[in-house]
Amino acid sequence: MKNHIIFFSGGKSSFSVADWVKTKYPEDNIVLYFTDTKWEDDDLYRFINEASDALELPMLTHAEGLNPIELMFEKKLVFNSRIGDCSKVLKMRVARQFLKKGIEPEIVEWRNKQYLKSDDFVTDATLYFGIGWEEMHREGPIRKNWKPFEVVMPMIEEVIDNAEILKKYGLTEPRLYKMGFAHNNCMGRCVKAGMGHHRNLREQMPEVFKELMEQEHHLKVCVDAFRYIKKIPDDEIDEEYRDFLYRQLDDAYRDYFYGRAKKPKVYVSPALTMEKGLIEFTTYSFMKRSRKGVTKPFPLRDLNREIQQESNQIDIHDVGGCGCFVEFDENENDDEPAEAASCKINTN
Secondary structure: OOEEEEEOOOOHHHHHHHHHHHHHOOOOEEEEEEEOOOOOOHHHHHHHHHHHHHHOOOEEEEEOOOOHHHHHHHHOOOOOOOOOHHHHHHHHHHHHHHHHHOOOOOEEEEEOHHHOOOOOOOOOOEEEOOOOHHHHHHHHHHHHHOOOOEEEOHHHHOOOOHHHHHHHHOOOOOHHHHOOOOOOOHHHOOOOEOHHHHHHHHHHOHHHHHHHHHHHHHHHHHHHHHHHHHHOOOOOOOHHHHHHHHHHHHHHHHHHHOOOOOOOOOOOOHHHHOOOOOOOOOOOOOOEEEEOOEEEEOOHHHHHHHHHOOOOOOOOOOOEOOOOOOOOOOOOOOOOOHHHHHHHHHHO
16 A cells, blocks of 8 residues: 655645546545645635545645744745745645654644544655646756655646546635636735736735735835844944844734734834934835836835726736745755744844
8 A cells, every 4th residue: 555645735736636646546545735824715725625525535734833924024024926935934844844854843633534544644655746737847846855755746747627526526616716816825815926916816805905915014114124123233232222122123013913913013113213323214025026127126005006096017917926845945944943943034
């Protein structure tokens, strides 16, 4: 009996892959493996639960315990198309720690574990990904990242119709596809997505877009203040006062970014109050936009304003996406929790 682990993202293709594996290896040990960002649409959870039930396959859920917004706050970074640590830390590192080192994350949940045929489902396992021909740029990096495991991508190697597989089990596809999103991840809030994606988010889920726009703004202010404090010369303040400024900043924003408060506390950046030093404010944003060869941050507030003004500068074909499980630094410390890693980044 062989082991088969299906990276179960909540998308249609990973469900089709699960059906393909079960059909081909009905007597083997098969596990659906879901790494949860804790930032997903409720309908994604509905879909993966129904899929596990319909397939009669066990589903293992792992989660670091942070969502992307919380991770950005901890790392004092605004992720974008070039920096996507949300997928690296919350998905890939969680999976690598477990599958390569046997280290379980903060959150471990099983569904339909009664269908697990052996508790040892990792040894010599074959890993499966729902990557199709349109995402073949992800194939090479995924295979490299998961050595020495054997990696199989049936959606590239076989002709599989997602609609037919859904019909076979009588399942309703996740609602984000019906809303025009390219994938069913993070409730459409992918920080690596482009103008077309976020415009669609604004149209389909205006309240979600509004909240994300506000979070991006407060992240920018928080990150800018943190970097200002970090850059204050040692001869201008002692370390005790610098630590006080860090704590003051943390107190102003922590409850907001962790969803315990609707707004941050009133906060005045030391850039505005200190007598010495230049006042510097930097714009950070999820999106970037190039004009006349110059690339600059393009905040969601600016996108929202241009949509209201019916600007023709918005590229509706700029969709983008995270490309989870592609980027990973082999030199990163897999054993280090996300919070510890962020603290190290924040204080150096």
